[in-house]
Amino acid sequence: MTAATPEPAYRHSTTARAVLRSLVPVICPPEAIELGDAIVEHMALTLAGAPAVLRRGFAVGLVAYDLGALPRYARRARSLRGDRAERYYAWWERGPTKVHAQLARGINQLMSLSCYEQPQMMERLGYRPGPWITQVTERRLTVYRDDVRRQAAQILAPDPLRPGVRVKPERS
Amino acid sequence: MVAGKPALIEGAAPRNVFTRRDHHGDSVLDADVVVIGSGAGGATMAAELAEAGFDVIVLEEGSYYQTRDFTADTSAMVRQLYRDGGVTMAIGNPPILYQEGRAVGGSTVINGGMSWRTPDKVLARWDHEIGLAGIARELEPYFERVERRIHVATMDREVIGNDNLLLKKGADAKGWKVIDNLRNQAHCAGSNRCAFGCPTGAKQSALVSYIPRALHYGARVYADVHVEHITRQGARATGVIGRVAGSGHRITVRAKLVVAACGAIHTPSLLVRSGFRSPSGQLGHNLSMHPNVKVVAIFDEDVTGWKGTHQAFQVREFQDQGLLFAAVNLPPSLLAMSFPHRGAALGELMAQYDRMVLAGMLCEDTATGRVRTIKGRPQAFYQLAAADAANLKRGTVLLSELLFAAGAKRIFMPFHNSAELHGPDEARALLDRDIPASGWEVVTVHMMGTARMGNDRSAAVTSAFGMVHDTERLMVADASLFPTPIGVNPMETIMALSTRAAGYVIDNASKFLS
Numbered sequence: 001m002t003a004a005t006p007e008p009a010y011r012h013s014t015t016a017r018a019v020l021r022s023l024v025p026v027i028c029p030p031e032a033i034e035l036g037d038a039i040v041e042h043m044a045l046t047l048a049g050a051p052a053v054l055r056r057g058f059a060v061g062l063v064a065y066d067l068g069a070l071p072r073y074a075r076r077a078r079s080l081r082g083d084r085a086e087r088y089y090a091w092w093e094r095g096p097t098k099v100h101a102q103l104a105r106g107i108n109q110l111m112s113l114s115c116y117e118q119p120q121m122m123e124r125l126g127y128r129p130g131p132w133i134t135q136v137t138e139r140r141l142t143v144y145r146d147d148v149r150r151q152a153a154q155i156l157a158p159d160p161l162r163p164g165v166r167v168k169p170e171r172s
Numbered sequence: 173m174v175a176g177k178p179a180l181i182e183g184a185a186p187r188n189v190f191t192r193r194d195h196h197g198d199s200v201l202d203a204d205v206v207v208i209g210s211g212a213g214g215a216t217m218a219a220e221l222a223e224a225g226f227d228v229i230v231l232e233e234g235s236y237y238q239t240r241d242f243t244a245d246t247s248a249m250v251r252q253l254y255r256d257g258g259v260t261m262a263i264g265n266p267p268i269l270y271q272e273g274r275a276v277g278g279s280t281v282i283n284g285g286m287s288w289r290t291p292d293k294v295l296a297r298w299d300h301e302i303g304l305a306g307i308a309r310e311l312e313p314y315f316e317r318v319e320r321r322i323h324v325a326t327m328d329r330e331v332i333g334n335d336n337l338l339l340k341k342g343a344d345a346k347g348w349k350v351i352d353n354l355r356n357q358a359h360c361a362g363s364n365r366c367a368f369g370c371p372t373g374a375k376q377s378a379l380v381s382y383i384p385r386a387l388h389y390g391a392r393v394y395a396d397v398h399v400e401h402i403t404r405q406g407a408r409a410t411g412v413i414g415r416v417a418g419s420g421h422r423i424t425v426r427a428k429l430v431v432a433a434c435g436a437i438h439t440p441s442l443l444v445r446s447g448f449r450s451p452s453g454q455l456g457h458n459l460s461m462h463p464n465v466k467v468v469a470i471f472d473e474d475v476t477g478w479k480g481t482h483q484a485f486q487v488r489e490f491q492d493q494g495l496l497f498a499a500v501n502l503p504p505s506l507l508a509m510s511f512p513h514r515g516a517a518l519g520e521l522m523a524q525y526d527r528m529v530l531a532g533m534l535c536e537d538t539a540t541g542r543v544r545t546i547k548g549r550p551q552a553f554y555q556l557a558a559a560d561a562a563n564l565k566r567g568t569v570l571l572s573e574l575l576f577a578a579g580a581k582r583i584f585m586p587f588h589n590s591a592e593l594h595g596p597d598e599a600r601a602l603l604d605r606d607i608p609a610s611g612w613e614v615v616t617v618h619m620m621g622t623a624r625m626g627n628d629r630s631a632a633v634t635s636a637f638g639m640v641h642d643t644e645r646l647m648v649a650d651a652s653l654f655p656t657p658i659g660v661n662p663m664e665t666i667m668a669l670s671t672r673a674a675g676y677v678i679d680n681a682s683k684f685l686s
Contacts, residue, residue, distance in 0.1 A: 029519025046247060049257025086515075098610075109509040112518060116505035117247050125525045127504050129244035129365065132479060136331070136361035137372040144359040151323050151358040155381055156388045161220045161317070161674060167681040168204075168225040 010048035010055065012040065016062040018078035020111070025081075026089045027108055028115045035118050042114035058110075061103040065092065188387050189276070191236050192396040198422040203229040203392075204685060205677075206412055206427035208399050208442065211278020212666040213650035214433030215378035215386060216318070220674035222389035224681075229392050229425055230383075231414055233434075234274035236395040237281075239380065242369030246503045249368035253282050260437075262541060262552035268461060269615045270552070272435055275369075276395050277379030279435065279663075283617060284366050284482050284500070285355040285375045286661035287324040289315045289668070291491075294658045302626045302655040304636050314668040314675075321385075322356035322376040324664070331362030333480015335529045338471065339499040340485050342578030348489035353498065355483070356381075356663070364501045366482045382667075397423055402430050402446035402646065409646035429677065429684050433649040433670070436619040440543050440652060441550035443623070443640070450633045451642055454624055459541035460657035461554055462534050462618035465564055466500070466510070467571055469529045469580035476526045477501040487574065494536030494659055495567040497574065502530055510613070511584065531575060533567045534618070535560055536659035543622050552619070556609050564614075565607055572599035587611040618662055623652035637676040638669070645684065649673055 012020065017040060024036035032039065047055050069077040069088050080088055093108075095101025115121060122128070141148060160166075185191055205221055207214045210232040222228045235252070242249065250258045255274040262268040273279035295308040318324075343350035361372040373380055387393065396417040403411045409430040414423045432439045440456040449455065478501050487497035502510075504525050513521050541554030556564075572583050576596045583593040585602070588611045593599050625648075626632030629641040638653055640646040649670045651662050658665055677684055 025515075027514045027518075029522070030516055031519060042247070046251070046257065049251035049254075050259050051256045054259060105512070108512070108514055112508040112511070112514070113247070113505045116503075116508040116522065122504060125504055125522065127478065127525065129363070129478060129503070133244060133363045133365065133371045136363050140359055140361040140372055140374060147359055151376070154323075155321070155385055158223070159317075159321075160223055161671065162224065162678045165678055165681075166225040167678065167685065168227070 010044050012044050013059055015066050015078070016059055019062045019066045020107070022078045022080060022085060023089065023107060023111065026085050027111045031124065032115045032118065032121055035115070035120060038118055039111060039114045042117055043110050046110060046114060058106065061106070065103065068092075185236055186384075186387055188391065189236050189393045189395065192416050192418045195416045195419060195421045195423070198424075200424045200426070201229060203227045203425060203427045205229070205429045205431060206231065206425045207431040207433055207649075208412060209278060209433035209435065209438075209650065210276050210383060210393065211273060211378055211433065211435065211650070212280050212663045213670045214278065214431065215280075215382035216667045216670040217431055217433060217649045217674050218386040218391045219382040219389065220671055221677060222386045222391040224674075224678045226677075226681075227390070228386065229394065229427070230386065231397045231399055231412065231423075231425070232276045232278070232393065232395050233398045233417075234276060234278075234395065236276040236393070237369065237379075239369075239371065239373040242365065242371040244365070244371070246368055246505055253369055262461065262554040264541065264553060264555045265609045266556060266612045266614055268463065268554055268556070270437075270461065270619060271615070271617050272437065272619075275379070276393060277377050277383060279617065280377035281369055281379050282367050283377075283663060284661070285357055285377070286483060286486075287319065287322065287354050287356045287664045288660040290658050290665045291660060294656065298655055302632075303628055304626065304655075307636070311668050311672065314671040315664065317671055318664055318667040322381050322667070323358045324354050324356050325358075326352035326354060327357075327360055327481050327484045331360055331481045332484040333362065333364065333477055333501070334475045335477035335499040335501055336480060336484040338475065338529050338578045339487070339497070339531060339574070342574035342576075343485075343487045343489070345577040346574055348487055348574065350485050350487045350489075353483050353486050360481045362479065362481045364478050364480060364482050394423065399434075399442060400445075402432070402442065402448070404447065407642060408644040429645050429647065431647045431649050435650050436622045436652040437543055437550050437552055439648055439650055440622040441545045444545040445548050448640065448643055448646065450640070451629060452631050452633055454631065455633050456543040456545070456622050457540065458621040458624050458655075459543055459552060459554060460537055460618075460620045460654070461541065461616045462620075462657060462659075463537055463556060463560060463564060463614045464532055464534050464616050464618075465568060465586040465612065465614055466530055466532045467568055467575070467586060468507070468510070468584040469531065469572075469575040470524050470582045471527050471529065471578075471580055473579070474526055475529055477529060478503065490567070490570065491659065494563060495570070496534040496660070497567075497571050498532055500530050500532045512588065529575065529578075529580070531571055533564070533571055534659075535563050535567060536657050540621065556612070556614065561607070561609050561612065564612065565602065569599045569602050572596065586613045588613070618651070618657075620651040620654040620657055620662060623648045624655045625653040626655055638673045647673060647677075
């Protein structure tokens with residue numbers, strides 16, 4: 001009777017993937033750069049749960065970001081590396097318009113989220129919630145076993161809101 | 173394509189819980205009462221009516237999960253348990269990010285579990301200004317009942333983490349009133365995962381309290397069902413029509429009473445798209461949001477805020493001015509996305525994760541927004557009032573002073589382009605600085621007021637018991653009912669109002685069952 005709940009799927013466009021991959025060294029800490037592919041994949045997973053209108057806006061924004069580099073650098077943003085990639089992103093971040101700044105901020109937020117969702121990054125911070133959950137759960141069930149059982153029983157115990165009133169016979 | 177790997181596993185559902193896998197075609201069901209939504213309002217209503225003998229069906233848009241499904245995978249929990257992956261937004265300046273639960277148990281599955289009665293001053297206002305005469309006295313036994321059911325209590329001392337202790341230390345140093353938080357928990361284990369589904373079962377969300385109780389007394393819960401509209405004959409609600417997620421199978425429920433408990437964003441939209449109108453003109457209006465901001469403080473000492481209970485204390489010194497402070501904790505990923513930093517600077521900052529205290533502030537708002545229904549979907553619009561923005565600024569300054577008094581060395585503020593602060597003088601200097609509304613990063617989980625209750629049908633959408641004026645057999649049972657913001661966490665007020673409304677239905681059973 002156990003079945004998996006499928007997660008909604010989402011795939012970056014070729015452009016979006018290339019742009020995001022190029023931005024990993026700009027946004028993520030140096031120690032995360034080798035995780036670039038996983039970070040970009042995780043961003044797709046996150047976007048899958050977001051409203052369609054946000055996904056579409058994000059994808060369109062990345063195309064604009066990609067093409068917006070052409071007048072300045074004679075190449076697309078996805079091909080920029082090092083200082084040029086940094087300067088171009090910073091230009092969007094400062095925001096010639098609010099929309100530029102919002103997109104840059106949105107990319108930063110989503111990529112930072114996905115960066116620190118990588119197990120290696122959490123491990124670097126010493127963040128290990130899994131074992132902690134196991135430890136405190138066991139402790140609770142040991143130290144407070146009787147109270148926990150009492151509460152579970154209380155949840156189901158008869159306690160009618162209007163004593164003596166039962167609007168229909170007991171159903172089987 | 174990103175693999176659609178399962179993030180959560182649906183456990184074997186108990187008897188009378190039906191998920192998407194149980195539907196093999198369109199279906200028609202009959203019940204005395206159909207409750208739309210399984211959160212604080214819906215689950216409470218379902219349990220009380222089921223125990224009284226009503227045949228109850230609960231429809232929930234989200235899926236059914238059990239405690240064992242809640243893991244340390246933060247982003248998976250957010251995708252599965254939050255509506256739209258947690259990125260729903262009220263349009264305004266600034267836009268306000270709000271979060272709603274979308275699972276059996278509703279937002280009680282992902283809230284912090286704060287369980288406070290409606291403040292006396294709010295109930296007095298509802299009595300005098302809204303015309304809800306005697307409501308404080310009336311609600312008293314219902315608060316007691318709810319608190320017993322969901323085990324409202326203060327924290328066991330040994331699970332209070334360092335982040336909360338530092339918050340209390342700062343409040344004590346300032347001489348400010350700080351109180352033990354009341355939460356619906358049975359010996360909270362201190363996993364600090366409240367917002368991602370309690371993995372220990374200690375938080376007594378509706379999922380582990382009112383829903384099991386409702387099931388025990390015969391209610392049926394249908395998960396994965398999106399209700400498209402309420403059916404009607406004239407002004408009388410007759411049931412609902414919904415669709416099962418995935419398959420799209422149609423589910424029709426014929427009922428003698430329809431209870432909308434979808435929250436303050438979705439309830440008004442459901443009523444509007446079902447063709448109901450309120451002569452008051454207030455349906456969807458009067459949206460309050462309790463704007464919420466957070467500051468991040470870095471200490472020299474180890475904090476490790478993820479070990480310990482969530483919000484063990486509340487600073488109540490400024491409650492009369494609409495401000496509450498508490499220490500919260502976020503996993504690294506969600507904290508990282510709140511910083512404007514990037515690259516090496518982000519790495520250096522996040523390396524201090526275990527020395528950070530994240531403190532949040534709730535602001536009782538004076539502005540009201542609106543929920544509009546656009547192409548059948550709700551969209552919230554909310555404009556932060558200048559007075560509330562000023563209160564937010566003052567509150568962040570006060571909160572910063574508290575954290576510096578506790579020993580913080582650096583503090584990051586919740587607005588764009590803000591330099592970090594290194595002392596209380598720098599914090600106070602912010603009071604003279606103009607912070608444009610667009611600069612604030614505001615979030616909320618408290619949406620209220622869009623189907624306000626009151627006995628005056630020209631000013632309120634529903635009666636004092638939630639019966640929608642000028643309709644028959646249609647009830648609202650969620651935070652939509654609040655005539656005003658309440659200035660504290662709303663869950664217990666929702667549950668108490670819902671219990672009271674259930675009593676009204678039981679007392680008038682012959683009318684509803686005819």
